Amino acid sequence: MSVSAIIPWVVGNWKMNPVQADACALVRSMKELLEIAPIAEAQCHLGVAPISIALTQIQAQLSTANRAVYTVAQDVSRIPGTGAYTGEVSAELLADSNIGYVLVGHSERRELFADTVEILKAKIKNALNAGLTVIYCVGESLEQREAGQAEAVVLQQICDIAAVVEAEQWKRIVIAYEPIWAIGTGKTASPQDAQAMHAQIRQGLSQITGYGETIAILYGGSVKPENAVELATCPDINGALVGGASLNAESFLQIAQAFANTQ
Numbered sequence: 283m284s285v286s287a288i289i290p291w292v293v294g295n296w297k298m299n300p301v302q303a304d305a306c307a308l309v310r311s312m313k314e315l316l317e318i319a320p321i322a323e324a325q326c327h328l329g330v331a332p333i334s335i336a337l338t339q340i341q342a343q344l345s346t347a348n349r350a351v352y353t354v355a356q357d358v359s360r361i362p363g364t365g366a367y368t369g370e371v372s373a374e375l376l377a378d379s380n381i382g383y384v385l386v387g388h389s390e391r392r393e394l395f396a397d398t399v400e401i402l403k404a405k406i407k408n409a410l411n412a413g414l415t416v417i418y419c420v421g422e423s424l425e426q427r428e429a430g431q432a433e434a435v436v437l438q439q440i441c442d443i444a445a446v447v448e449a450e451q452w453k454r455i456v457i458a459y460e461p462i463w464a465i466g467t468g469k470t471a472s473p474q475d476a477q478a479m480h481a482q483i484r485q486g487l488s489q490i491t492g493y494g495e496t497i498a499i500l501y502g503g504s505v506k507p508e509n510a511v512e513l514a515t516c517p518d519i520n521g522a523l524v525g526g527a528s529l530n531a532e533s534f535l536q537i538a539q540a541f542a543n544t545q
């Protein structure tokens with residue numbers, strides 16, 4: 283299999299948005315737009331990550347779309363199973379609700395909620411053991427980029443999790459490269475810089491796991507319809523993790539279409 287055989291992923295990270303009525307309207311618009319302009323599953327996988335209390339409701343609403351749109355949890359507990367852990371949702375409980383995907387390692391979780399490397403490893407281990415697919419986010423800060431450390435930081439973030447991912451589990455890992463300085467700022471890495479980092483990540487994945495050619499590497503950070511086409515043409519960018527622009531059905535699906543068109 284070569285990199286070009288990877289089906290792109292476009293995933294909307296809704297973060298702590300929106301209110302219920304708007305979430306329902308957003309899904310309704312997505313379904314209507316997909317009827318008018320279908321995007322084949324074989325050309326692009328689609329996912330949305332709503333707030334945890336909306337996961338099953340959005341999943342039910344999406345079940346009548348004309349194609350699969352996966353529901354993705356934004357987080358998972360570092361504690362497996364069930365028990366006296368107030369406020370937590372384990373990987374097993376996500377799987378029990380047929381939620382098959384989870385974001386782990388988003389910079390907002392790392393920075394604002396103290397998700398340390400040890401916590402991220404526990405979350406990934408639990409998620410994989412429960413059968414979930416993990417979208418693992420990596421990315422450098424502006425200071426790290428300016429100090430010339432971007433690649434080293436990102437490769438270290440990949441190495442951080444290698445010990446908890448068993449060989450056959452890498453097929454349930456998707457990487458999302460999100461330079462922190464590009465998230466929600468309107469600044470995007472240039473397609474050249476993004477491609478260079480993605481190529482490094484792929485090389486690193488090949489060395490660490492042997493599966494570099496089959497793992498999808500998404501780009502995230504102010505992806506919008508205006509920059510999606512150029513990002514989509516980069517050979518090592520296999521999709522996008524979209525924040526702000528995913529709260530608008532038209533923008534989100536235009537981004538998905540840009541990646542689908544490369545197939």
Ligand code: PGA
Nearest residue numbers: 465466503504524525526
């Ligand atoms: P953004 O967010 O598209 O709003 O920059 C991306 C993300 O944080 O996943």
